[in-house]
Amino acid sequence: MDARNNPILVIDSGLGGLTVVRALLNRLPGERIIYFGDTARLPYGTKTPETIQHYIHQIVQWGLRHQPKHVVLACNTASALALPVMRGRFSPIPITGVVEPGARAAAGATNIPEPVIGVIATEATIRSGAYARAIHGRRHRAKLILTSTPLLVPMIEEGRSSDDPLVQLALKQYLKSMIDHKIDVLVLGCTHYPLLKKAIRTVVGPQVSIIDSAYQCAEDVAARLSRANLWASLRSGDDRNRFLAYVTDDPDRFAKLAPRFLGFVVDSPLRVAPEVLYQQEIRPAMCQPA
Numbered sequence: 001m002d003a004r005n006n007p008i009l010v011i012d013s014g015l016g017g018l019t020v021v022r023a024l025l026n027r028l029p030g031e032r033i034i035y036f037g038d039t040a041r042l043p044y045g046t047k048t049p050e051t052i053q054h055y056i057h058q059i060v061q062w063g064l065r066h067q068p069k070h071v072v073l074a075c076n077t078a079s080a081l082a083l084p085v086m087r088g089r090f091s092p093i094p095i096t097g098v099v100e101p102g103a104r105a106a107a108g109a110t111n112i113p114e115p116v117i118g119v120i121a122t123e124a125t126i127r128s129g130a131y132a133r134a135i136h137g138r139r140h141r142a143k144l145i146l147t148s149t150p151l152l153v154p155m156i157e158e159g160r161s162s163d164d165p166l167v168q169l170a171l172k173q174y175l176k177s178m179i180d181h182k183i184d185v186l187v188l189g190c191t192h193y194p195l196l197k198k199a200i201r202t203v204v205g206p207q208v209s210i211i212d213s214a215y216q217c218a219e220d221v222a223a224r225l226s227r228a229n230l231w232a233s234l235r236s237g238d239d240r241n242r243f244l245a246y247v248t249d250d251p252d253r254f255a256k257l258a259p260r261f262l263g264f265v266v267d268s269p270l271r272v273a274p275e276v277l278y279q280q281e282i283r284p285a286m287c288q289p290a
Contacts (some may be wrong), residue, residue: 009068016191017074018261023218030232040249045122058277100221102213103185121189162199196245243268
């Protein structure tokens with residue numbers, strides 16, 4: 001089998017990683033995407049690194065049955081806390097995340113010698129220091145303002161949009177310190193946040209460069225596949241036929257909310273119960289690539 005036609009496996013704690021899927025489908029029109037949303041165990045943003053690493057290990061191990069040519073941790077928290085560990089455990093399978101591409105774009109977004117760069121993300125992502133390390137590794141004179149924004153994800157998953165007064169109020173509160181410090185760049189350090197980009201732009205103003213980590217992640221994957229000569233030779237149908245989803249809980253809710261992230265209607269995803277993921281640890285041979 002031609003490895004170029006193997007799928008890309010995209011992993012997230014829930015729905016947010018669908019913004020990465022959308023960007024991948026737009027950037028790589030021949031690729032098939034398998035999505036795994038760990039909806040039974042979200043949110044990841046308040047959990048310990050050890051717990052998140054355990055969850056991601058289980059999901060990658062399960063995903064090997066699909067023989068992915070590339071694995072994307074489309075969750076900023078998972079990228080920050082689990083990516084290096086997963087690369088070590090599952091080498092040589094290429095595994096990438098959203099933090100490094102976002103940080104690289106933030107560092108290159110302005111020529112100001114000492115830029116002020118803001119990052120909004122989950123509590124766990126901020127606490128990990130991953131963005132701070134990645135940005136300072138490229139722009140060591142940058143001043144960083146990192147803020148956890150725990151209310152945004154549940155509001156987005158409730159269906160609230162940029163026009164919602166509660167969303168606008170929360171953003172004004174969360175971004176006040178950044179505005180006061182006159183940020184030059186703002187990193188959307190959670191893949192849910194692009195859905196609120198309109199409201200965020202209104203709050204921070206047109207002079208601030210906004211970095212969408214989902215878009216940057218898709219660009220990074222495209223470049224890596226090109227270097228490895230792994231772009232798909234297939235040219236399949238519409239986006240719906242190129243996308244297959246699995247979740248650990250509540251497939252109907254996922255199917256109801258997913259179109260807002262993807263821009264197209266999806267079938268109800270297949271459910272993989274968490275106990276299945278735990279059982280494979282007892283019988284790991286079942287999850288090895290064919």
